[in-house]
Amino acid sequence: MSDYQPQLRTVSVMRYITPLREGGSMPALAEADDDFTYVLKFRGAGQGLKALIAELIGGEIARLLGLKMPEIVFATLDEAFGRTEGDEEIQDLLKASEGLNLAVHYLQGSITFDPTVTMVPALLASQIVWLDCLLMNVDRTARNTNMLLWHKELWLIDHGACLYFHHSWQNWEEQATRPFTLVKDHVLLAQASELETVDAAFKQVLTEDRIRTITALIPDEWLTTTESPFETAAAHREAYTHFLITRLAHTANLVKAAQDARKALI
Template identity: 50%
Template sequence: MLPEVTATRYVTPLREGGSLPGIVEADDLGTYVMKFIGAGQGRKTLVAEVICGQLGRRLGLRVPELVRMQLDPVIGLSEPDEEVQDLLKASGGLNLGMDYLPGSLGFDPLAFEVGAAEAGQVVWFDALIGNVDRSWRNPNLLVWHGNLWLIDHGATIIWHHSWRGLDAAATKPYDASEHVLAPFAPDVAAAAATLAPRITEELLTEVTADVPDAWLDGEPGFDSPDAVRRAYVRVLLERAAAIGERITLGERSGDGPSKAPDWLRVWVDGKAAK
């Protein structure tokens, strides 16, 4: 189970994200980026954050630590922004916190070079979880102390928004043509050989167990939170077995021209040629 803390002070909103996350201090003296249960995307965004964040960490990728975060809406009474006040009022109880990385910078492919091995692991992981939101338009990557960190996994495992497509989701290909790391020659084959064998039913069962029952209870078509967890395990286990062969990388895999902007492809290719 994820550690649990209590929010003690709302510091400031982060308006880069559509769900309006906020920087919050907690009773363990830590500072967190808080994702709210009352945001428009609802609890499934938090479920995706937990499953993908914990899975990424177990695979050795850099993902900020996660905590369960209790929120008393009273901490937002002094917040002058009515939108933030409404969000806090709607989010009383259990929410999700991610360790805040002070001084981190948004990933810039023109300023930070990524090796083929690391790029391959990130692309393979995003293919596994069906991440539609790690494009050059919105990288959802940070650079902290010279290392690449993965954040914002709310727009992943999108099949849980319509469980009727469960079977198709297990074998759905992944188009990485617009992935922000596609121009860095990601070694997807090596990543698959390294990471796929580590995706076991036991590992996925442990990861999904970190999702609070309250966020799974009452899911249509399932009789218990554990039944929902087994559905996540089933899809991810099946995807891990062959997703490495279903990734399209555009120009570099021979499947067509890269969809990344010319300025990015030319810059990265130029650096690689030196």
């Protein structure tokens, strides 16, 4: 974890393979110019650039903390890419996503995590619950775990639903201090018996400098849209940084809420 140096590669999308329609934002399998296959997340999809920003921040924080996370890359989509696509809905999505998108390495042969089949150790479960409380991740439930088993290891995927405060930015500084009440629905909550241990360890790793290193990865063009409530990309980026730093200062609230929810569960 101490050697973490985030630096995202940029690839060009060469071939659209197939949509993954189980995702509300219609991600797709695509092949890039490095000959790897990726799960491509589109800037023109329903949640737009906010989902890509959440994916980037959430995924890179997970990686920093030592959790298994497929490589994230920037993926450029040429303006002519969607012209040969027969499906009009997909063609519209491709046209709306010209430019810089986000993609995650496709874990070929992976299977969806099933909590009724696989028991996750208490420490790992606590680490994932802690992360999702920090990020306000509403999308790690039994209904949709967003975890895969690959080579007998548990991998985290799809952090696009994290940081949901940024869809309106209302009272965002106050929200940074609040516990994550939806942790009661977390698929790993029952196994998360080591939250205090994880809290102490992860706060040593997730320093302000490292948070700034991660938020610095957000491209300026994703922060200067007409929807942005901030005047500059720097101010917008600083808001994300400030939110995470403030949230880290109040993790005692997050841990207590998760522990209370766990007691009610078991």
